[in-house]
Amino acid sequence: MATLWTRLTDPLDQLWSVAYSSYPASLIEFVVIVSVQFLAFWVPATIYLGIDLLFPAFSNRHKIQSERRQPSWEQIRHCIKHVGLNEALGVVIQVLIRNAVGWDKTAFLVTRALPSLSTIAFDFVFALIAREMSFYYIHRAFHHPRIYKYVHKKHHTFTAPMAFSAQYAHPIEHITANVMPIVLPLALRRAHLLSSMVFVAFELWEAAADHSGYDFVKLPPAQIHDLHHEKFNVNYSTVGIMDWIHATDTVGWDKPKKVSVD
Ligand SMILES: [Zn+2]
Numbered sequence: 001m002a003t004l005w006t007r008l009t010d011p012l013d014q015l016w017s018v019a020y021s022s023y024p025a026s027l028i029e030f031v032v033i034v035s036v037q038f039l040a041f042w043v044p045a046t047i048y049l050g051i052d053l054l055f056p057a058f059s060n061r062h063k064i065q066s067e068r069r070q071p072s073w074e075q076i077r078h079c080i081k082h083v084g085l086n087e088a089l090g091v092v093i094q095v096l097i098r099n100a101v102g103w104d105k106t107a108f109l110v111t112r113a114l115p116s117l118s119t120i121a122f123d124f125v126f127a128l129i130a131r132e133m134s135f136y137y138i139h140r141a142f143h144h145p146r147i148y149k150y151v152h153k154k155h156h157t158f159t160a161p162m163a164f165s166a167q168y169a170h171p172i173e174h175i176t177a178n179v180m181p182i183v184l185p186l187a188l189r190r191a192h193l194l195s196s197m198v199f200v201a202f203e204l205w206e207a208a209a210d211h212s213g214y215d216f217v218k219l220p221p222a223q224i225h226d227l228h229h230e231k232f233n234v235n236y237s238t239v240g241i242m243d244w245i246h247a248t249d250t251v252g253w254d255k256p257k258k259v260s261v262d
């Protein structure tokens with residue numbers, strides 16, 4: 001197993017060795033984060049949008065919600081522009097933090113050695129649980145009637161989501177709900193940059209898939225988050241564990257239960 005892993009990661013190891021010996025760790029970290037953020041979200045989101053545009057008959061057959069609920073091309077264009085601005089904001093914030101703390105410091109562990117398979121697996125499970133818990137409570141707080149209209153309403157513009165709408169959110173929500181629950185737990189325990197980026201890439205792909213609106217997306221099923229957009233007060237988390245714990249995984253959980261009178 002170890003030999004197979006070494007053989008599979010050999011090209012990456014050589015590339016990493018050249019980068020590590022040629023550039024400062026913080027610059028490598030900055031470039032890797034920005035590249036992963038861009039590639040792991042824009043590539044799958046563009047593929048899902050491509051299916052919408054190039055194969056409309058197939059798309060209509062496999063969209064979870066009806067054709068009349070699907071966003072117009074005008075809304076899609078506006079969404080993509082807004083997503084670009086949110087991502088640019090993420091880059092600007094990174095630059096400002098690095099300018100403030102110094103470009104010699106890194107948020108993640110950057111070492112010459114690549115993380116082992118067991119380290120990647122441990123970081124992944126840790127980050128998945130931390131993200132599930134933190135995102136659930138932040139998301140649910142954004143649904144509080146007193147603050148909903150100021151921040152989270154924007155994300156719910158799309159009753160029938162499409163891949164890019166995963167990052168169609170108020171900038172405050174983008175940073176506190178989309179970015180921090182994914183990045184912060186790994187940064188706080190100084191996980192290796194590369195194992196952290198495996199998780200970040202997975203989450204970005206998953207966000208695009210979750211919002212794709214397609215019934216064939218099964219890991220996790222896009223139906224879970226699609227139903228949140230359709231019915232609003234259900235399925236706040238992404239994996240579903242926190243919804244199961246808090247019994248918010250069924251439509252109508254917040255309505256008073258009917259009491260049978262004999
Ligand atoms: Zn919501």
Ligand SMILES: [Zn+2]
Binds near residue numbers: 155161165211225
């Ligand atoms: Zn959503």
